[in-house]
Amino acid sequence: MAILSVNVNKIATLRNSRGGDVPNLLKVAIDLERFGAQGITIHPRPDERHIKYQDARDLKKVVQTELNIEGNPIESFIKLVDEVKPAQVTLVPDGPDALTSNAGWDTLKHKDFLSDIVKHFKDQGIRTSIFVDPVIAIIEGAAKTGVDRIELYTEDFASNYSSDKEAAIQPYILAAQKANELGLGINAGHDLSLENIQYFNKQIPNLLEVSIGHALISESLYLGLENVVNMYKAKLV
Template identity: 70%
Template sequence: MTKLSVNINKIATLRNSRGGNTPNVVQFAKDVQRFGAEGVTVHPRPDERHIKYQDTRDLKSEVYTEFNVEGNPIQSFMDLVLEVKPTQVTLVPDAVDALTSNAGWDTITHKSFLTEVISEFKSNGIRTSIFVDPELQMIEGAKATGTDRIELYTESFAHQYGLGDMKAIEPFTSAAELSNEIGLGVNAGHDLSLDNIKFFKDHIPGLLEVSIGHALVSESLYLGVENVVQMYLQKLK
């Protein structure tokens, strides 16, 4: 079964819009785990516009499933991850002012940098994953950095699937097949939803984990958090 990791950034965005501590980020993480989620994901950015660095510290003792921390490995992010020591760190090439993640790594151009960063994290017992587009050359480049896994950036699939293009899955299937062949674990995330997750999962061999936040939180406004988590788990079986 593919693991569901719930990205709770949107809960922090809602909290920050009003100030105070409602909704409570830590309590939400505890709740989604209680409802069956197998992981919690956060993506702290330098401006702390949603998840704050302190949130990441506070969550460490409360995430008893898998804790995945995403971000661009600038020094402050690296220091935070090495302090918290989550289960997994996912490296994302976000610009400081990016609204949301919008591209995978060029693993060839940035090979030396990624190799150094990954070595540091792995030497501290942290599983590593690299956010990549479904391009075979980038998958091979990722393998050369020493990473444990890749996370497929799925926005293009979600967009085209929503337009009725079933062939949009093909580059992702090929990327997963190559990853399996060369010994890379496969994660995925970005714009996956209840509408497309089963089709995606059924066509991605060896899919280990999906990270879902925006859609899951939005769907929960109508259907309830516990119900939505259970619906994702059913579709991921």
């Protein structure tokens, strides 16, 4: 089964809105693991508008499963990952003013840059992943960087799931088949939810991990974190 890594950015956003420490990010991460989450994901941005760089340092001390740090590999991000040494680093090409991630890497155009970054992190024993759109040439380009995994950017699937789920999933199936052929592990994330996660999981061969934040936290407002974590895990079997 694919493992569930919970992105806690929205918890940090809520905390920061009042300038204090409620909700406490570390306690939420610990509780999520206790409820059954198999990983914790954070995506610190340069302006620290949700996850702060210090949060990454603090989470490293308490996360008992897998800590995944996502972000654009600018100098400050590289230094942070070097210091924290998470289980996984996911390279995402978003600009400093991006509201949320909105595209994967062009692995052909940025091959040399990505290859250098991947090697830098892999030399430290950190599993590497590149955020990509479900495009065959892009998957092939990712493999040439030496990366361990790709993370499929799933917004397009999620947006079109209700109208035509078979058409929406097709590019992802083809991308996953190519990744399997090239020996790349497969992660996925962005706008996956309780509504669409089971179908996505069943259709994608050898899906290893999903990273879910906004939907999971929003659903938990109604259903509770512990309940929602286990609802996702049941759909990932």
